[in-house]
Amino acid sequence: MLSPQVSPPLDTAPPARWFARGMRGAVSTPGLVLVATFIGFGGLLHDLAFPIGAGLLSTLLIWALPAQVILIGGLATGASPPALAVAVCLSGVRLLPMVVSLMPLMRGPRPRLGWELLCAHFVAMTLWVEGFRLLPKVAPEGRPAYAAGLGLGLTLLSMAGTAIGFYLTGALPGPLAVALLLLTPISFAILLVRNARQAVDWLAIGLGAAISPLVANSPGGLDLFWAGVGGGTLAFFIARHLPRQRA
Amino acid sequence: MSFHSTELGAMLVVIFFGFLPNEVWRVLGVLFGRRIDPGSVWMQWVQAVATALLAAVVARLLLVPSGALVALPLGLRAGAVGSGIAGFLIVRRSVLAGVLVAEAVLVAGAWWLGVSP
Numbered sequence: 001m002l003s004p005q006v007s008p009p010l011d012t013a014p015p016a017r018w019f020a021r022g023m024r025g026a027v028s029t030p031g032l033v034l035v036a037t038f039i040g041f042g043g044l045l046h047d048l049a050f051p052i053g054a055g056l057l058s059t060l061l062i063w064a065l066p067a068q069v070i071l072i073g074g075l076a077t078g079a080s081p082p083a084l085a086v087a088v089c090l091s092g093v094r095l096l097p098m099v100v101s102l103m104p105l106m107r108g109p110r111p112r113l114g115w116e117l118l119c120a121h122f123v124a125m126t127l128w129v130e131g132f133r134l135l136p137k138v139a140p141e142g143r144p145a146y147a148a149g150l151g152l153g154l155t156l157l158s159m160a161g162t163a164i165g166f167y168l169t170g171a172l173p174g175p176l177a178v179a180l181l182l183l184t185p186i187s188f189a190i191l192l193v194r195n196a197r198q199a200v201d202w203l204a205i206g207l208g209a210a211i212s213p214l215v216a217n218s219p220g221g222l223d224l225f226w227a228g229v230g231g232g233t234l235a236f237f238i239a240r241h242l243p244r245q246r247a
Numbered sequence: 248m249s250f251h252s253t254e255l256g257a258m259l260v261v262i263f264f265g266f267l268p269n270e271v272w273r274v275l276g277v278l279f280g281r282r283i284d285p286g287s288v289w290m291q292w293v294q295a296v297a298t299a300l301l302a303a304v305v306a307r308l309l310l311v312p313s314g315a316l317v318a319l320p321l322g323l324r325a326g327a328v329g330s331g332i333a334g335f336l337i338v339r340r341s342v343l344a345g346v347l348v349a350e351a352v353l354v355a356g357a358w359w360l361g362v363s364p
Binding site: 098174 | 263271343353
């Protein structure tokens with residue numbers, strides 16, 4: 001798919017220059033959609049009375065909106081933190097194949113573990129998509145710094161969005177405040193549909209959504225765990241026993 | 248007052264119950280990335296669980312909401328998300344178009360019903 005032979009010409013710009021170029025690359029349409037969803041997350045934080053400093057820290061450190069919503073939404077419903085950590089951990093699994101597939105583009109010609117871990121931290125849906133679009137145009141020597149700059153740029157924009165949403169939601173008229181709060185489930189639902197390719201994906205979406213209200217308020221705050229593991233496992237086995245067919 | 252309603256307590260919860268269990272996958276991706284086969288049966292199961300979990304999060308936010316969203320009727324919450332998915336599929340699979348359609352339906356509905364959180 002990607003041919004390393006046709007890499008761009010040698011560029012001897014210092015890493016700081018590549019880092020700055022990466023940060024500029026963050027200001028794009030996908031970056032702005034991301035900011036909008038984090039404005040929704042900020043509104044959710046305010047609605048659930050979660051402290052803004054810790055909310056901003058969750059955007060910087062967790063840097064995966066589903067995990068952030070699972071953790072903070074779960075705390076608001078009184079779920080136990082260890083049960084939420086299990087749900088967060090399960091939701092983060094999708095990051096592993098993303099890191100594995102994008103790392104060859106971010107690594108550069110002289111791999112260094114520190115840079116790899118830093119670049120991997122920024123891997124989430126938006127950086128994954130944008131990385132495949134932008135990194136092939138970057139000279140291999142500059143790719144680790146460019147990827148880190150892109151990731152930090154997206155993170156800073158999203159932290160600004162989180163703060164804006166938090167302070168805006170109290171000042172908005174009713175219908176607009178509600179629109180802000182529903183931004184997160186709306187964008188998640190659309191991303192689920194966008195990423196669904198095979199029968200197992202559609203089954204997992206349907207079963208996860210159907211089981212979730214049935215197990216709401218289950219003891220120990222494990223409702224997301226049951227809906228995720230139960231619905232996902234069921235979808236996995238049903239899809240394996242379906243007759244093989246390709247649409 | 249619960250532990251996580253203070254700024255410091257909430258930060259510790261974010262680090263230990265959010266950051267660490269999530270970041271472990273990124274670190275594993277770096278350390279063992281070249282040896283993991285993303286197409287293995289084990290990874291397929293893991294992907295199905297992650298997808299179901301995300302769908303469950305959406306369903307819970309929509310069906311069992313908290314805070315200001317309680318003021319919205321269920322039909323409007325579900326209708327907004329449904330029209331957003333329809334908008335996404337119709338307008339060249341554009342996420343932005345889907346979000347805008349859903350938000351337009353929601354704001355119009357909330358305004359018409361006179362909802363105030």
